[in-house]
Structure formats: C-alpha cells, structure tokens
Amino acid sequence: MKSRIFLLLAVFLLLAGSLIGQTAPPASVPAEQNPPANPSALPDDKAQAPEAPGSSAPTSAPPASATPPPAAPAAATGQAPQPESPPKSDSDESLETIRRVVNEVRVVFTVTDRHGHYIKDLKGSDFRVIDDRRPAELRSFRSETDLPLQVGLLVDASNSVRDRFKFEQEAAIEFLNAIVRPRYDKAFVVGFDATPEVTQDFTDSTENLSAGVRMLRAGGGTAMYDALYFACRDKLLKQEQTGPVRRAIILLSDGEDNLSHVTREEAIDMAARAEVIVYTISTNISGMKGKGDKVLERIADATGGRAFFPFQMRDVSDAFLSIQEELRSQYAMAYKPADFVADGRYRTIEILAQDKGLKVRTRKGYYAPKP
Numbered sequence: 001m002k003s004r005i006f007l008l009l010a011v012f013l014l015l016a017g018s019l020i021g022q023t024a025p026p027a028s029v030p031a032e033q034n035p036p037a038n039p040s041a042l043p044d045d046k047a048q049a050p051e052a053p054g055s056s057a058p059t060s061a062p063p064a065s066a067t068p069p070p071a072a073p074a075a076a077t078g079q080a081p082q083p084e085s086p087p088k089s090d091s092d093e094s095l096e097t098i099r100r101v102v103n104e105v106r107v108v109f110t111v112t113d114r115h116g117h118y119i120k121d122l123k124g125s126d127f128r129v130i131d132d133r134r135p136a137e138l139r140s141f142r143s144e145t146d147l148p149l150q151v152g153l154l155v156d157a158s159n160s161v162r163d164r165f166k167f168e169q170e171a172a173i174e175f176l177n178a179i180v181r182p183r184y185d186k187a188f189v190v191g192f193d194a195t196p197e198v199t200q201d202f203t204d205s206t207e208n209l210s211a212g213v214r215m216l217r218a219g220g221g222t223a224m225y226d227a228l229y230f231a232c233r234d235k236l237l238k239q240e241q242t243g244p245v246r247r248a249i250i251l252l253s254d255g256e257d258n259l260s261h262v263t264r265e266e267a268i269d270m271a272a273r274a275e276v277i278v279y280t281i282s283t284n285i286s287g288m289k290g291k292g293d294k295v296l297e298r299i300a301d302a303t304g305g306r307a308f309f310p311f312q313m314r315d316v317s318d319a320f321l322s323i324q325e326e327l328r329s330q331y332a333m334a335y336k337p338a339d340f341v342a343d344g345r346y347r348t349i350e351i352l353a354q355d356k357g358l359k360v361r362t363r364k365g366y367y368a369p370k371p
Contacts, residue, residue: 109362193220255292
C-alpha cells in the first residue's frame with residue numbers, strides 16, 4: 001500500500017515539474033525584444049518605425065553601432081549647411097565683378113561739325129576722355145544708331161501756352177509715332193501746370209501715347225522744375241535698364257516757372273543722377289529770347305541736350321525731327337576713370353575730339369556710386 005502511494009506521489013511531482021517548465025520565460029530570449037522604458041531616446045527613424053523582432057535590416061543601412069549622431073541644426077551650431085553656403089572663392093569672384101562694373105563709366109554722345117551736321121563715321125582714336133580733370137582709359141567704343149530709347153514727353157499745360165497748345169499736341173504725337181518702335185523703345189507722357197500728371201505711363205504703344213497726349217488740358221500755373229524732377233526721379237531713374245539705353249526727356253514749355261518747390265539746379269542735378277539728356281522746345285513765339293528761353297537753354301546744355309527755339313508754329317515739327325535724328329546718331333563708349341573712388345561725389349566728364357572743328361555733346365558728369 002505504501003509503495004503504491006509513493007508511486008502516485010512521484011508521478012504527480014513529475015507532471016507538476018513539466019507544467020512549470022512550459023510557463024517560465026526561456027533564458028535565450030534577448031533583452032532588446034522587450035519595449036524600452038523611454039522611446040524618445042531612440043533616433044527619430046527608429047522611434048517612428050521600429051523593426052519587428054527577428055527581422056533583418058536592409059543591406060544599405062549601416063549597423064546601429066556605426067550610425068553617426070544626427071547633425072545639429074544650423075541655429076544651434078551657428079553655421080549654415082554646406083550646400084547653402086557658397087565657397088569663399090565664389091563670393092570673392094562676385095565681389096570682383098561688382099568692382100569692375102562700378103569702375104567702368106558708360107556714356108552716350110553725339111558729334112556735329114561747324115554747320116550742325118551729325119558725324120557718324122568716327123573711331124575711338126578720334127577722341128580723348130577726361131574724367132574729373134584726369135585722362136581716362138578708353139575700354140570700348142562703338143557707333144550707336146539703333147540704341148533702345150526710354151523717352152519722357154513733358155508738356156507744359158499751363159495758361160501761358162494755351163494759344164498754341166493744340167498744335168504742340170499734334171506735333172508731339174507725330175514725333176512719338178515716328179520715334180517709338182514696338183517691343184524696343186518705351187515712352188511716357190506727363191502734362192504739368194501746378195503739378196505733374198502722368199497721362200500715359202511707360203509703353204511701346206504709339207496709340208496709347210497719342211491718347212495720353214490728347215488727354216492733356218491747358219490750365220493753371222507752371223511748376224516746370226517740379227515736373228522735370230519728378231520725371232527723372234520717379235519715372236526714368238526707376239525704369240528697368242538691362243543694357244545700354246538712351247534716356248531722354250523732351251520738354252515743351254515757355255520756361256517760365258512760378259510754382260515749383262525744387263530749384264532749377266536741383267532739377268538738373270536729378271537729371272544727372274538718372275543719366276537723362278533733356279531736349280527743350282520753347283513755346284515762346286514772340287521772336288525774341290526771353291528769360292524762360294535762357295532757362296531752357298541752361299537745362300539742355302547742362303544735361304547734354306539741345307535747346308530749340310521755333311519762333312513759328314510750323315518750326316515745332318522741325319524741332320521734333322531734329323531730336324529724332326540726334327537720338328539715332330550716337331556713339332557709345334565705356335572708359336575707366338583714373339583713381340576712381342566710390343564716394344558718391346559728382347565727377348565731371350569731358351569728351352574731346354581730336355579734330356578741333358567737331359563739337360561733342362554729352363552729359364556733363366555723373367555721381368560715383370556709394371559703397
């Protein structure tokens with residue numbers, strides 16, 4: 001009996017040991033399979049897409065122990081990422097290019113003989129350039145009969161020109177139709193009495209320009225200097241210039257100013273800054289040069305243009321034709337000034353023809369750019 005009880009007890013212990021062995025965790029299971037206590041300690045890609053236990057990593061990925069730490073953000077390190085930072089040599093070359101452009105002055109001019117006829121077959125060796133009273137080095141020279149134009153037409157619409165206003169409008173329209181070429185030249189129209197008014201902004205449409213001229217109405221006082229200052233500063237100076245152009249203003253007025261806030265010399269100074277040549281056409285048909293005519297002559301001479309005094313109405317059209325011919329009879333040169341300093345100072349320009357019988361007309365100077 002005792003032996004039977006002992007046998008049953010041994011079988012029971014054997015079965016109990018077997019059950020306990022099936023529920024215990026295997027000793028070979030790696031600890032990495034258990035979830036980490038702090039998931040944020042993993043790299044971002046590991047935290048977002050953990051690999052299943054037992055799966056193999058792609059062959060292109062490096063082992064976890066060889067993976068370098070992620071790069072610090074630019075704000076933390078104080079350094080921009082390498083692809084966004086140009087090499088120093090590229091920056092130096094860019095600065096050098098800017099210096100070359102600054103140190104080279106471009107100027108457009110016309111040449112006439114003693115009788116006022118345009119001379120169009122000259123070469124660079126026929127001229128000397130004096131910049132700020134010192135000889136300059138000529139870099140390039142060419143004849144320019146087809147230079148793109150940026151032209152402003154300023155028409156005095158004050159009471160003093162009411163009697164001949166309509167004729168001047170028609171002459172101006174004829175001029176714009178002849179001078180402005182679609183997709184090449186651009187012009188704008190400003191009428192002025194007490195204040196300047198843009199009746200047509202920059203366009204290459206002669207139809208729109210003609211409509212802008214016809215919109216002008218005479219009346220009020222005369223603020224000619226303000227109108228010239230406005231046209232140079234707010235229109236031509238701000239107009240995009242992608243290459244050599246001829247900037248010009250044709251000013252129709254009797255020259256009598258009684259309302260401007262800026263002076264005559266301030267208006268001339270702004271024309272120099274905008275590199276604008278001003279052609280003036282006097283509306284005084286008294287047969288005698290008056291005070292206003294002398295003002296128009298001063299403006300034209302200071303900017304490299306010409307003053308016209310058509311004492312008969314039909315002569316206004318002839319003045320426009322002469323301006324048109326001059327705008328197509330030009331030379332363009334680039335030169336390097338001696339001892340150039342980018343200090344914003346005004347520097348004078350003199351272009352002297354070797355033939356003393358020739359007259360050169362160009363702007364009187366320019367402002368050196370500031371650094």
